[in-house]
Amino acid sequence: MRAPVLAVEELTKIYRLTDWRAAKKEIRATDGITFQLYRGQTLSIVGESGSGKSSLAKQLVGIEPPTSGRILINNQDLAKVARKERRKAFQKIRMVFQNPHSSLNPHARIGATLEEPLKINSKLDSKQRRELVAEVLKKVGLRAEHTQRFPHMFSGGQQQRIAIARALILDPEVIVADEPLSALDVSVQAQILNLLMRLQEELELSYVFISHDLGVVEHISDQVLVMYRGQMMEYGEVDQIFDAPKHPYTRKLLSSTPSYRNTVKILKKTHTREFKDKAAVSSGCPFAARCPYAKQQCIESRPEVHNIDGQLVSCHWPLESNAEG
């Protein structure tokens, strides 16, 4: 079997909070996340706010070190890389942020922003750098002339193109995109999504695509990983997840997402049990409090991961493919 470009093993990040009463709290932003991403493929991380998907992105690109677990790029453990090689290793995995407006330095011309990674990480001279910048700008659908402009002279969609260009300029293999569409207008979202797909084909990129929009996720992904409260709920091929969700949470997400293609579908009466995020780590399944199928066992013990035809489900009672929700 092919080796994955990016492999993540048991990635865990624990934040320890100390409040004024000196009571210590632990928040597990990600808890034992494992996945593999292959060349030219897209893995989507799906979850609601507070699910730890953004924390996962930060750990992948090296903004925050994980508490435990390993991140391997081309079988190279990022934590074990020697200090000197570290920068080089992280060139292979680059990030695109949610808000293009705040991710570009407002006082720097676009050209300077795009040349910056090259100045730091390569030995190219100024002419070579400019040529490379022009080339990358063309790839994302902008023109070389744009280098003289400042970020505020561009629309949100164009700013996101520039942010993508910055991620591309070091010739990475993996791009981590944290909600790259959600700050954009609807009619512009499609342009950026198409651009991401075109770049993937041309450059054989692999994406870790973080999103809450299941429609977009189904469109762009090869694999989907569903997270809840920092834990993996379900992980599998896109068809498996969307056609035959085995975890009650995935099913709840899918049934909550409105879809205009089947107009007869009526929103299911959902339980209004809502719980304000409780930081305490429960010993059981994190979804138990909201799960319509929860039993005593779900509150007491954390479910094991079941492997059903390659689809990983973290649930005591995985749903049958045709079970009614």
Added chain:
Amino acid sequence: MSLLHIENLSVEFPTHKGYVRVLDKVSLRMKEAEVLGVVGESGSGKSMMALAVMGLLSPNARLTADYMSLNNQDLMKLSGEARRQFVAQNASIIFQEPQSSLNPCFTIGAQIRETLKLHGVRQRRKQQEQAIELLNAVGINEPETRLRQYPHQLSGGMNQRVMIAMAVAARPKLLIADEPTTALDVTIQAQIIELLLDLNRQHGMGLMLITHDFALLSESTQRVCVMYSGQIMENASTRNILESPRHPYSRALLESIPHIGERHHKGQRLYSLKGIIPAIDHLPVGCRLGPRCPRASKECVKTPRLETIENHGLVRCHFPLAKDSLAKGSEL
């Protein structure tokens, strides 16, 4: 009899280049207890229309309309205070960010009681009773506890429920929900929409649902109004628009958002309009979609009018799409 009736409503704002028209001759009618969807991107004027109806525009805005009535009362004939009071009794509005619509310094209870006081409930005991009743009605459990809590102690979905409770306190005939679920998670979004529809069914309350997401409307509204750059582009029944949009913009909006349940082959491109939404002070000549429209031709430099298409609705386009062009998947 109509709940809301607007004829040629325009709103203009002063800029250093003179007045800029952010809402251009919008006309629409809502029947009692109707659910109307308003779809548009940012800058389409959809929120501006809601604010204009509610009388919440900033004082420097210039509002003109041929006719504007709420619950059969001509609003243009009322002035100042009378108009404000009438609108407050008959219509309410909720916004996108519940956290910023609630005052962080006061408890939920204090804020609901304040609203009730404004609607003439004077006794404190009565206020408390009604507040609990309202929270029950919007599906918040343990209402007594919640009333003593502050907005930051509740989740976003919970706060939006509180906002809805306050909005329906006076039993308004019309509730305008301006992107009520955009800031919320999908599972919560479904609950909030369900709640709004419940209120609509139980109390016969008219609902104007403003959103950028067509999918949200498909399950809840009878009619949809598509707006772009301050104009209504298409106004027809939800079924008609979803099955066979006649305006190129409506269709582009429908096709540019991938929805679950559509099977895609790997790498399939989404339909997308080229370019960006024009700045409101720098609109193209003629049809406002013109430069971005794949069907644009010479004719489109003339401003199209909103015209009726038989068995469909109103469409503002010189070259409306054929019926069923969406289903057949023909080129735009």
Added chain:
Amino acid sequence: MIEVKIYKDTPIPGRFSQFWKKFRKHKGAVVGLVVLTLIILMAAFSPLLAPFDPTEQFSDYLRYPPAWSNDGITRHLLGTDDLGRDLLSRVVYGSRLSLGLSALVVVIATVIGVALGALAGLARGGMEYFILRVMDVILAIPSLLLAIVIVAIIGPGLPNAIYAVAIVLIPHFVRIVRASIKEEMAKDYVVAAKLDGASPLRLFTHSIFPNILPPLIVQITLAFSTALVDIAALGFLGMGAQPPNPEWGTILSQSRAFIQLAPWTVTIPGLAILITVLSINLFGDGLRDALDPKEHP
């Protein structure tokens, strides 16, 4: 083959020309800038502009009023003081001292303030806490009072007055720099620059510093006017520049005794201080408006 021309766009105005376009619209600020420029020129070319040496005494012309009054003579345009020194020359030479000293003070305060502020902004924990608390202590005492206390401790004289006023000004710089750094650090583009592999120093010079420059520039102009007034005040109280130095505050204090007899000897240096401070403040206001990031479209 067509050569690919890189960077051929119509020139986009840089930061400065964008700033200038906005600044120009602010009438008061432009007037302030013009007056301030004139005063600076006056300071730079004092030997050419002043008719006499500032300490030269014309013992026959004690307390002559300005030229426009009945008893005035044109040789002493602004009159003479009680020792017969030409007031115009003293004020012109005084601008050197007053402006020069203020500039020196502001430079010292800016360098130390930015360094401490950057340290507090980039470091966490003990160091940040320590710097901030020390600054709080300094801020808790009224600025002029503190300057007087410092001079009282280390002794009167020009160098000590400079240290005293600089110390008083530092906390404002520390606070503003630290707050701006904290604000910028949280933004995505700084994180993005970190991901580009920028070292902490490069991060500061390339990403953060250009973005905290606008508030810093505004703070510098404010500090400049404060420094001018404080130095004059110390001079007036006899704790700064010592006579016969023609520093404006010192001229004021020496002439105070003759306010009834020769009011112009007090009025004219007083006006010099007023006009200078006013023009600096007008200029500073314009700067703040033109540099305000919110104004960016």
